[in-house]
Structure formats: C-alpha cells, structure tokens
Amino acid sequence: MATIVELPVESFEGIVDPDWCPGCGDFGVLKGVKMGATKAGVSPKDMVIVSGIGCSSNLPGYVHAYGVHSLHGRAVAVASGIKLANTDLKVVITGGDGDGYGIGIAHFIHAMRRNLDLTYVVMDNQIYGLTTGQASPTTLKDARTKSTPNGNVEFPINPIALALVSGATFVARAFSGEPNHMADLISAGIQHKGFALIDVFSPCVTYNKLNTYQYFKKRVYKLEDEKGYDPANVAKATERSQEWGDRIPIGLFYRSEQPTYESSEPVLRKGPIVRQNMHLDKGVFQGLVTELM
C-alpha cells in the first residue's frame, strides 16, 4: 500500500453549513466522511461524493470535493459511471436508507456483485426524513409513521445480510454516535479495493422517535471488541448480521480481497478512459470499415 499523505480535515470543509435539524445523526456522518477521507489520504480534487435525494443526500454539498447530488435512488449508478470513466478518482457514495435500500435497491445489489471500487455510506435513520416521516425499507415492523399510522406491516430489510449475500467485499456498520469509529471504517472502506458498504445508524431526531441515539447507545457493541471475531469468515458475519435486539453489532462484519470490476475490464488496462486520445487510430478505424465490405 502506498504511504498515505493525510491532508488536514479542514481541506474538506465545504462552503455551506448543513441545514439538517439540530441533533440530526447526519452531522456525525459528515464528520466521519471528512475524517475518513483524510485518513485515507484522499485529496479533495480527486474525490467525488455522489448522493441521491434525501436529507442525508445533501451531504456532498457540505464537503469541499467534487460531487454529484443526483436523483433519488440513482447515486450508485451515477457513481459507477464516474468510476468507470476515471478510475483515478476516489468515488464515495452517500445517501439514505430510502434512497439506497428502497428506490435504489436494484443498483445497490448489482453494484455489489460487480465489485466496483466504490465506498457506500448509508445514513440509515429507518425513516424517510426529507419527505417528513414515512416508513422506509428499514423501518421496524409495527412502527407508526406518517404512511403507516396503524403500524408498519412489512418486515425491514437487513442491509448487512443483503450485502453479504450479494458479493460485497467490505461490509460494515457504524453509529453516528461514534464518529471516530465510523471514520476508521470509512477510511478503511475507501482504501479497500472493491465495493465497501458502511451502513450507519444516523438517527432522525425529528421523525423517528423509536430508533434514537439512546436506543442505539444502549444496544450497540463493537465487533472489534469481540474476542476472536474474524471478518474473513462470511458465515460468522452472516450470523452476526441477524443480531438485533438488546445487542446490535457495529464494526467490520466482513472483508475479502476479490478482483475489482475495473481490474477485470481489459479496456481499462491502458488507464482511465478520460485520459485516452479522443481520436481513434486511423488503422483501427479503417479495419472497422473493411469489415463491412
């Protein structure tokens, strides 16, 4: 691994102040992303943060880096295009549970099986924040929300388990109440070659009165602190992914080294396509014409 040149975290300080509600979990994640990028030695000009739409998806606007604040649910697809066009860039996706596991779930799952070198930070508040409080795919069963006034009938999605089954090569969970721990995970995710998911409990203080800071503070424990927990063991990771209740694990569930999509794509061996000559070689072109005659 190349030596990491850590820029001061202020290099990533954006112009605009977040307009999140005071106390929103996303503040912690913003800090975690900036710190994580710093720790991973990324420079702002080579970083692109891609988000969808949602409170959480406003995050790129608060970081001094390139960014795309794209469409609701489409961040992973947009990010994939950026990465494939310019493999020199560090591409981090940030967004919400609704954005990523609801409307965006198809891209999420397919990106994992591709193992593109992307880092995906999901601010999972188990609610649709920006649209003022409807059930999200991670809203707990029976929870009352604006769209489920009598209680949610659906079982929540388990993003960690889904990621494990879908081929993600780095699967982690963090908590906004533990920003340093989160920053370490994000940094590791950025440095990981392949698709990294970091699902973050990022409480919505306004619309989710159930899954609060207190709720998580009482329950979370770190996998790193568990004796003998080995993130190379997918079966154990799967087991832990099912844990929910009095004890909820955070930390790195699973990591493995697999060839990335970019490294398997022959066209990219010559370097990023944005750096290639725009004009096609005349001989190559003539060959294309000749084929047709």
Add this chain to the structure above:
Amino acid sequence: MATIVELPVESFEGIVDPDWCPGCGDFGVLKGVKMGATKAGVSPKDMVIVSGIGCSSNLPGYVHAYGVHSLHGRAVAVASGIKLANTDLKVVITGGDGDGYGIGIAHFIHAMRRNLDLTYVVMDNQIYGLTTGQASPTTLKDARTKSTPNGNVEFPINPIALALVSGATFVARAFSGEPNHMADLISAGIQHKGFALIDVFSPCVTYNKLNTYQYFKKRVYKLEDEKGYDPANVAKATERSQEWGDRIPIGLFYRSEQPTYESSEPVLRKGPIVRQNMHLDKGVFQGLVTELM
C-alpha cells in the same frame, strides 16, 4: 386446509401453442405450472398468471386462465396489485431470470419482505433469451455471451440466498428436466400462505450452451432425498443455497409460516375490496367533511 378439488389438467390448456424453440426448458415449466395449479385445486377462473417480458414471460398466453403479460421486470408489482384488489384470486407470477433478478429485482426483494401471498416461478436460463443471448444476472462468471464476448466479469446473483435473506417464507428450486418434482413444488408454493419462490433451471437451448440439460442432469440432487434435511432451518437452507458445482440442490430449501401481508392489512378483513360497495357510507363521508370545518 380445505379439501382440494383437482380439475383435470386439460382445464388449463391454452388456445395457442407455445412458440418457444424446440427443446426449450420452458415447455417443462408450462407443464409444471398447469399440473401444479391442478394439484393445488385452483380453478382457471380464479387463477391469474402474471408475467413480464421475455421468452419465459410468454407463458401466461399458453394457459387457460386469467393472465397479464405485463412489462419487462414489473410482473411482481402488477401481481401484488391484483392480489391486494382481490384476495380470492390465486396469483402466480412467471418469468425469466433477467425479468425477475435483473430489471425486476427491486420488486422481487420488496415483495418478499411483505410476504404477500404470491407464487413466483422463475424460468432461470441464465441468459436473456428473447433478446437473443446477452448476459443475465445469473449468467456465470467468465461465460461468453453476446454482450460479454470476452467472458462475463460479474459474479452471478444467488436467488435462493437472496430470497432467504429477504424474508421469503417458501424458497425452492426445481429443474425443467424434472417436471413432476417441479409440479409438486409449484403446487406446494401455491398452497403456501405467503410469498413462495420457485427458481427453475430451464435451459435455453439456443443461447446458453453452458448450462444445458446435461449440465444440470449431472449435477442436481433433491434436498428431499438428503437425510435429515429440515426446511424449517434457515441456517441450513442458507448453507445449501451456496452449494454450486458438482452437486447442485433442488427441492424445498425453506418454508415457514408467517402472517401474510393481506392478513395483516385491516382493510382486507371485510373481504376483497373488489367486492365492497362502491359508494361510501354517507355518515362516514359526512365525517370527512366535518373534519375540515
């Protein structure tokens, strides 16, 4: 369980002959669906078969029952609407791997966590048949297809594992070469209260020269034949779902009884909404107006 009145399988005989390529695996599935419906005691007038678009998705046109040959990838959503509108109907979804696990994966996963009472038969040929042979989400790594002439770079999706993780309450796999076994699974799936997935190896003899009848004949074994295999054990099911190679399991991986969405939805307690009075009670309506004054 109510006693089953088995209609002759000919009751389901459609007007039109399939235009699949001779030898296509889907012929077996067609048979399996008809037999399965018969065995489950469904009557054609109460059955709706919903498909997307693809060779496999032509299936409803070959069965004498109600059907919707909907959009590519949308069958599960259309079927959900039909079921919610008229819970008296038996709704079976049939389609391809591209349809269900590619473009339709979001609906697939979310329907499972809802546990709607739907039966989903996927004709998994690991290729896009109708569009003449591009890679599908279940195309094996390194396989050469029209869209991956140098070999597929992506890892295939594992539908069984995905279903297990997503809350499906009936998860099975069949093989077109074993139509009776398949029919039993489909029948059990139809009778199961909740979301049932039956992924069927249904070889595309024209565009998939790798995953052929022979390929599967050599490899498949039945979970029912495994001593002590208990489909109530989700961990064991998960383990088996990972098996691929010399031995590939077919049969019922997993089944559990969970409340269906329909049974949890208070509105449906009065019976199917299509049977309710169209006119709202005057008193109820007046209440709505009064609320606003």
Add this chain to the structure above:
Amino acid sequence: MNDLTIGIGGAAGDGIDKSSETLAKTAARSGLYAYGFNSYQSVIRGGHIWLRLRLREERAYSQGDHLQALIALNQDSIERHAPEVESGGAILFNADKLKVNIAIRDNVLTVPLPVGQLTKPFAPVAPVMQNTVAVGALIFLFGLDFAVSSGVLADTFSHKGKAVIDQNVGILKAGYEYAKEHFVPLGYKWNFSGKRRPYVTGNEAFCMGAVAAGCRFYSAYPMTPASGILTWMAEHSERCGVVVKQMEDELAVANVAIGAGFAGARAMCATSGGGFALMTEAIGMAGMIEAPVVFIEVQRGGPSTGIPTKQEQADLNQVYGASQGDFPRIIIAPRDTADCFDTAVEAFNLAEKYQCPVIIISDLLLSEHPETVEPECFRADVPIDRGALLREVNAKNGRYKRYEFTPSGISPRALPGTANAMYVAATDEHDEEGVLISDVFCNPAVRRKIAEKRMKKLALALKELPAPRLEGPADAEVTLIGWGSTAGVIREAVEQLNASGVRANQLHFKYLLPFHQKEAIDILKSCKRTIGVEMNASGQFARLLRAETSHAVSDKILKYDGEPLEPAAIAAQVRAILKGQAHSLDVSQSEAREIAYHYVRVYLGDEVRPGNIGKAESNGYGEPIWNVEIVNRETGAKTGELRVGVQTGSTYSWQPVN
C-alpha cells in the same frame, strides 16, 4: 367589500400553520371565505415561512396581492414585511423580543404585545402558544368572532383534554382583551353569513372525490407535493376501506395500481414530476391492456429535483408524452380546489368507461394551499359509472373477446374471477381475444384495426367532456388564456383589468387530451388579442394550443421563479403588453437585492445584509451592473460591495472594504 390579507412570518417550527388554521377556521365557521398560501421566505437566514391568509365575504380566487395584517414571529419578518402592510392595517408582534425597526406606511397600527406578561397566568407555556396572543389580538382588531375562534381551539385540542383547551382559549382571550383595552378596532364590519365551509386543500379534495367515487386502492411513494394524498389516505384507510400501499419506488406504484385496476378495484396513485417520469412506461401498459387507473401528477418546480417546495406548471410536455407509441389517455387539469373533488370523481368514471389511464395534472399551489369550499361540493352520492363491465359471461356466446373490435372501440370488460371469460391482458400487440400478434406472426391488418379500435375511444370521450368557453365580456380587447390551477388568479386579474378600463376576458382549459379543437378554434377566432398566462419558462400550454388549433398566442406571460402568479402582477404585465412595452428579463433592483441576500447568506454570513443599490454601466463585465453595498446588520456600516450583472444576474465580484 372587506378583503383582508393576514401575513404570518416566522421560522419553521414557530407554529405558523396552526395559527393560520385557527384564523381560517374562525372565518370559515362564521361564513367568510378563506384562501391560504404558504410560501417560504426567500431571503435572509433561517428556514423562514411566509404564510398569507386572505379572508373575504365573497370567494377569494387567489392569495391576492395585498397585506393588511402582519403577525411577525421574528425580527426578519418585520424587516421584510412590515413595509408591505397597507394603510389601515396593523403589525402585531411580541414586544418582549421584537421591535419595528424599519419605516412603515402611514396609518398602520403597530401592536406590540407583552406576550410574557399576558401568558404568565397560564404557565408553563410552550413557545408556539405565544402566537395565540397575537391571534387573539388580531381577532379583536379585525372584527372576527371571538366565540367562534375559541370553539375552533376547543376542537383543535379536543383530543388533548380540557386543561389544554382552557389554557389555549385563555391565552387567546388574553390577547383579545389586551387589544380591546389598548386599541380600537380597525373598522372591519363583516357580514357573517354563518354558513360553515370546509377549509381544504386540493390534495384533500382529490382524496375525498376518490373515496366518494369508490376508489379502494391507493399506492404511492412519498414525493412533495403529492405526499399529502398519501398522508390523508393512510389516515383514512380503514375508515374508507381503502388499501393504501407505499411501494419501493414509483415503478412499483404505477404497476401495482394497474394490477389493482385490472382486477376490478378503482385504483389511484399520485406523484410529482420525477416520480411520474418513472411511471410513464406503466402508463403505456395501461393504455395497451386497456386497464382503468387514475394517476395524479402534482407539478412542482423543475427540471429534475428542481425546487421541490415551489410552484410551477412545467410538466405538461412530460404528461402529454408519457410512454412510447400512440394510445388513448385522458389528461385533465382541474381549475380549483372544489374542482379537484369533481375531477377525481370524473376521472374514475372516465377511466372505467374508456378503459384507459386518466391523468390528473395538478400543481403545488392547487394541491397544497387550503381554501374554503362550499360544503355542497362534497357529495357522497356521486355518480359511479363503471362502463361496459360484464358481471357474467355466457359460454354459449362463444369465446370471450376481451378486445372485441366494436364500432365504438370500447370492448366489454370481464374481471378475473368471472367464469367463461379467461383472457390474457398483454402489452404485446394482440387480437380481439388477446392472443399475441407481436411475434414472428405479426399481422398488419389485425394490427391496424386494433390500433384504430383503441384510438377511437378518445374521440368518443371527447364528446362527453365539456368544451372550453369564454368567461368575461365577449368583446374584450384581450383574452387571457390559461390552464389548470391558474383559473382563479387569472380571473382576478381579468376583474382588475376590467375595473381599470381594460376590457379583458378569460379562456381557460381543463381538458387537455382529448382536446376540443373545433370549439377552441371557434373561440380563438373571436378573440382580438390573446395572451397565454402560465407558470413555466417555455409556454408549454401555448405550444399545446398551437399544436391543436394553429393559434399562436399574441403574447405570453410566463413565471418560473417558483412563486405563484399574483393578479395585480398579471394585470400590470397585460397593460404593458397592450402598450407595446417589451418585456425585459433584466434583473430589477429588488431582484438584485434578493441575489445579494442569497450571496450574503451563503458566502458572507449573518452579520451583514444588502444596503444601497445603484446601477452602473459595465466596467469590464460585458453588461451593466448593479453595485450592491453590503452593510453590517447592526451598525449599518459598509463592509463591501457586490457586483451583479443586470442582464445575466451573475455575481461578478465581491470586494470587501479594506
């Protein structure tokens, strides 16, 4: 005639909505008409809300363009809105925290309220209750009925118990009594008819129309400004017997609704522009399989995510062009809140009669603003016409032809569960029985006839839809043409024009597809001069009108800055057009101030604000510029200068004073 507009300004969370509702319902229960519009304040810091509530003895057709009363909940609101209060009006504020520090108009009463002292007896008092003091005082000053307002509060808090009610009514009374003691009423003598009217938004009216019309399935994915429909439906689901299903995305929303419609439920879904884009493919399916479904597209500011909480009418092209190929669909743009109810009912009947998707096109203003509506508008006994629906099918008549080629194009429909009528509804092209002809066997003759069969339905539907008609003097000098939610504001503009001696009338369109070509052409021929008035940048409806009639409007009044049209502004623009004055897109002085406010907020911080503004010729920027002084908020001292391009609006340079 009394025409009172009350503005309430403050931050999000200040309880502005509730105060406004208390006032509106007080008026509505007394027999007055109320029209509310909530628009986010566009300057200075903080997420500010600016809500206007207009009260009249006759119906108000828009939020208007006046201001008689201001309830200021923070200093910013005073700074910004106090100068707008008109002579004879009043400014109410919490004297403990705020002061009027800006020049106001003559003959405007300032009403500093000692809120702390007045609410003390009721402690502990939540901050939002402080507004209630101002509401009480306003009720006194503007001659509203105190008894009614305390009844409103009692109802509002009925679920919280007597203590809370007493506390709220007590505070209201304290404000009322304080005003009575220190001020004289402002001379508003209302003619209270006593007729109670519901105070309702377009979204609520859609819902009520839908449930009255037998809608029993509603699917949605939240999206402003359509989310209100989901909220209402979810809340009333059990009571009205509606299955309400939030789905994983709008693709699912549309498809699940189509499934329900196919199976025989009256089904609806709603969304805004971006979600509708995702629904378009499914709309083509509904057209092809001839499934009845109702879609509501509530427009907001675009393009793309755009300005989600702002008003625009720019999704017409999208709705018109939804999905590939030619197929019948009906597009209706309701004119006002009451019309939302009727349109919903009509949409369900049309959808089932013509077995096709019906799209209602609404917008943020129409869907979200509340107003009083005559209670008779809401009827439980609306007509329900399910069209050619077969209850049973006799096998003796031969095989059932779902898509029978009938002269009308309408093929009698059987629902799943019906014996002897099994068929497959296919999005591939098919014959009368639903058998595919799309494959290698495609049959051009069958294809031609089924395509014609489907399209015929539109011509038939057109016959039953009411044609557009001229409103106002027939011999008008100018005709204002609009569509959808702008009917009311254009009507008021036309009234103002006529009152000021410009003979104007109005031609408004509700049914956009199918379109009354002949009738429209006839009317347009009689118009001397036409002006298209709409809320988008390209004149999407003017284009539609030209496509249908060849008529190119003489001029266009287009607004696309997110704020709704106002009658006086329309009237002024009409007068300018009639005088031959070219419309300039230059940045006005007040706009330059707005631009500077934005710059200040984002880049300079809270301590400063725009001061004097002067125009200068270009000095190196290729266009004239506005020089905007930036001054310290507290001291007024100049801290720098910002240059804003007069033509482009570019903020060329920020030069701090050294």
Add this chain to the structure above:
Amino acid sequence: MNDLTIGIGGAAGDGIDKSSETLAKTAARSGLYAYGFNSYQSVIRGGHIWLRLRLREERAYSQGDHLQALIALNQDSIERHAPEVESGGAILFNADKLKVNIAIRDNVLTVPLPVGQLTKPFAPVAPVMQNTVAVGALIFLFGLDFAVSSGVLADTFSHKGKAVIDQNVGILKAGYEYAKEHFVPLGYKWNFSGKRRPYVTGNEAFCMGAVAAGCRFYSAYPMTPASGILTWMAEHSERCGVVVKQMEDELAVANVAIGAGFAGARAMCATSGGGFALMTEAIGMAGMIEAPVVFIEVQRGGPSTGIPTKQEQADLNQVYGASQGDFPRIIIAPRDTADCFDTAVEAFNLAEKYQCPVIIISDLLLSEHPETVEPECFRADVPIDRGALLREVNAKNGRYKRYEFTPSGISPRALPGTANAMYVAATDEHDEEGVLISDVFCNPAVRRKIAEKRMKKLALALKELPAPRLEGPADAEVTLIGWGSTAGVIREAVEQLNASGVRANQLHFKYLLPFHQKEAIDILKSCKRTIGVEMNASGQFARLLRAETSHAVSDKILKYDGEPLEPAAIAAQVRAILKGQAHSLDVSQSEAREIAYHYVRVYLGDEVRPGNIGKAESNGYGEPIWNVEIVNRETGAKTGELRVGVQTGSTYSWQPVN
C-alpha cells in the same frame, strides 16, 4: 437503369440472412448499390422471414416496391410471393422439395434447381448451403459477377478454413453452371463501377460515428431494435477502447452514462421506447446538471411492448416530453444510414458544446436495415469539439463557478480531478457555484436567471444547425413532409409522382429540437398543399410542426401496421388525395384474407387456409362483412366460413361446414 429486387422467403434458421449478404456484398464490391430489408412474413404458420434486397447502379433509397427475383426456400414463400414476381423476372427454388403450384405472371422464368444432385459432390452438405445453389444460379441469370461472389464467400468463411471455403464456392459454382447450361441470362447488363462500398446498418453506422467521435463509454440494457448497438460495441470494445457496460435496467444505463459524461468521458447509451421511458428522469438530470450525454432511441412498433420487431415512428411525443420541467435538450432524427454516422459525431459535439443531453431518434428500419454507403462517409478524422472545457483552473481568479451566468448561457466546465474547481453538480436548483437554492432558501431571482441561462443554450445551438430546405421542384403542386428515416422512401415517392406528371417536392426534418421555426414557416408559406407522411397513428410530427409553425398539413398519410412505407403506395395515396378521394379505413379484401390467415393460424390449425372472399351487407353485425371461405390446404374443399367486419375488422363468426 437496372433496378433489381430479389426476395428471399423461408423459415427462421434457413440462412436467409447469409444468402442475402452474399448477394449484397457481391453487388457492393462490384460497384452496385444495395438496400436490404428483412420483414417477417405475416401470414401462414411458422416464423417466416421475407427479406428483400434491392440492387441498382444508382443509390436505392428504400426497399422499393417491385420484385424481379424470388428465391423460395419453402412452399409458403412460393404460395405467397411467386405471383408478385414481375415480367422478365425469375423464381428459383429447390425442385427436390418445392413446386410452383400457383398462377404466376407472364414472362416469368421458373428455375427449378435439382439441389440434391448439384450438391452431392460436396457432401456432407448442411441444409443452409442449399441456398447457395440458388444464389449461384441467380448470379448467372441476373448478370452479377461470379468471381466477386466467390471472393465474398471466401472472406465469409475465411475463419473456417480452406475446405469450407472450397465447399461453399463449389456449390455456388454448381448453381451458376447449372443455370448457364439450362437458361439464358435475363438481360441485365450492369455497369459495374468497381467501387467497393461498405454494406452497413444504421446501428453500425451509429457505432462507427460514436467511436470516431471519441465515445469511450457505452452502457446498455438489451432491447430490440437497439440491441445491435450493444452487440457491435461489445465486439469492438477492446479494439476501440470503449468501456461497454450492460446494466441491470435502463434506469442504471442512463445514470451510469451520465456519471461517465460528468466525469469527462464521451458517453452514449441506446434503447427503444420502453427502455427510454425508464431513462426519462435521468435525462432531466443531465439537463439540470448540464452533463453531456448522447442517447439513442430506436423506435419500434408501440404502444407498450407493442410489436417489437416492427417499424414505427411513434415515440416522438415521448422523446419530446422526456422528463419534467423545462430544460435544454437536442433531438435529432437522422435521415439515412450514412447520416447515422454524421449524426453520432454531431451529437457528441453538440452534447459537449451545449452541455446537455442529445437524443438521436432512430427507428427499426433505419437501425436494422443494411445498405451500401459511400466509403467516404466513414472518416476517422471527424471534428471533435469539446466546447468550453477547462484544462486547468487558476485559484487566483476566485472560486470556480461551474454554472457561471454567462451571456451565452454556456458555463466553462471543469472535470473532477482538476485542482481548484471542486463543485457539486446538483439536480436541485442551484446558484452559479452549484450551491442549492431549492431548499427553504429558494431565491426567486437567482432561480429565474439560472433557468434562463440554461434555456439560452438552445437558441444558440439552433444557430449552428442546418435549416430544413425544400427538395424537388419549387413550384410543386404538393409537398410531402416527413422526418427521420422516411427521407428516402418519400424521395422515391416524389420521383414517381413527378415522373407520372404530378409535380411534387419534399420537405424533410432532421433537427426537431431546437426547431427552425422561422425557416420552416417561410418554406411552408410557399407550399401549395402539404401532406404529412409518417409512420404512426396520430401524426405526431404533424402535430409538432403545427406547434412550431401553426401550419396544419392539408392531409396525412399515416402507416402504423408495422411494415415500412413503400414509395408506390405513398404516391398512390397522394394521387388519391389530390383527386379528393376520401381515405377509407375499411378492411380491404386482401386485408380480410390476412385477418383470416391469422384466425386460421391461431384457432383452426395448419390444414386450412382462406379461399374465396366476398363482401356482403351486414346481417346482424351492424356493418358490412367479408365472407371468407376457409378451405382445406390440400383438397381446396370448403371447411367453413369466417365473417370479418368491413369497418371494424372483427372476426364475427366462424361457421364450420357441417
């Protein structure tokens, strides 16, 4: 001048494509022009293919409407097509299996080929090689160059080795020699220029234009008739340095392409109508964030899944209305195969110059039919204009404004990776630097100016796009108006009309948005009578034209049965219109036969076919009817009667003979 149309009919898998390619390339290498069109046969059983190949010394602009040679690979093809072969032509078939059992025209040569005997020396022979005998015979009879054709075969099979080549060439020769021995040539004296021309489809031309223009990213999800682009791109990916990515759906396809375009790659994606519906939301995003991307929408028969392998031009409304709100986008409809190359190049330059999505609208015919194109049309050294692209940004000039409000509306663009230019591209409305103004802070003045900035780009782009112009005699009696792929067939219709004494000309549109309003109006004013010719049911382009110019075409010729337009049919309809004959939508006798064929195939089975057909007044069906006798295939005996409505096309009743 020679004008030879060869029809090849048979079942899927009969190797029709290859035979046609051999013939086409033989002609193309000799200096002739070739135009192929493959249309599925629409009657009888089996998935039949009907391929027409037209050869000329001058360019062929359409598949034409003649038939001089028939290679029949099965009996059905003879039954159906032999009567179409014109005097002086020939019918070639395998005498071992087939016979001409139907009346043919005078002076048509029947060429029964003893295929078994002729191929015996080359055994074992795959069934498809039998066609080669006919190809050889045809080459002799119609005077094509045998040496060239054997060279084509040699190249075709070069990867299979000498033995296979020899076998194929041997069989070809056997057919040639057999014909030479038994027949005299049919008098075709070709003037072989010897200029070799590529034989290419529109999809291939798009690809070659794209890679020449620097396209380095292509994303797709398979969809007929756009899949050919994916196939070509995947095959040439490494050679041309293009990352080709099949995604999980079209939502992903569009978004990944936009990501790549944003990051600086020239990116393209293609799909058909249904897939495009899914892309629309993303197109709005590209418009909003000002990312360059090229989309290709290859139309097929709609609505919905429709007739996927058939021709139509009915997605114009969808493409025009793609995504909510007003934003700049460019829509181009190439005229022909060579133009596909140019259009692709142009699209990439426009996309980067105007930083907006460019949509190329093609169709099945244009994208999939092969024809000869001048080799000079394909150039490696096409102009590449990346527009205002900043290679570096100097921090001294202040903060980088990605969306700078410039007079032109174009804001210089920096790519991620550039120092000092970090910005966020947001789909929410934003200011010059990309900071959101969509939230609670929405600033109407900034909003207005950025909306205007974006829209300005369209007016600028229009200036550089070539205006439409009249083709043909200026003083024509009638002007045929079309768009996109119909340029050639309309041109031929116009030629036929002029040749037959009707003075006609042509006005064809390639650039649909922005639109040359002024120029179009000027031209239309000069037209005596206009007829819109297009392939859809509602006249979508005629509507667009009216929307832009107020000009309502006098008449429309619309075709929406899935088969492409043919020049003589257009000309005939024009003549009928000029004579004032009303166009009838009634089912013609031959259409009644087609409808009966469909009924037979689906419901009655293979043993029967339609026989005599007679018209009768309605007897209880509410319209006149066609009585179609159904007869036994073998015996000709009547087995029953089918009644088909003359107006509706309904198959009212099937009555078997008892």
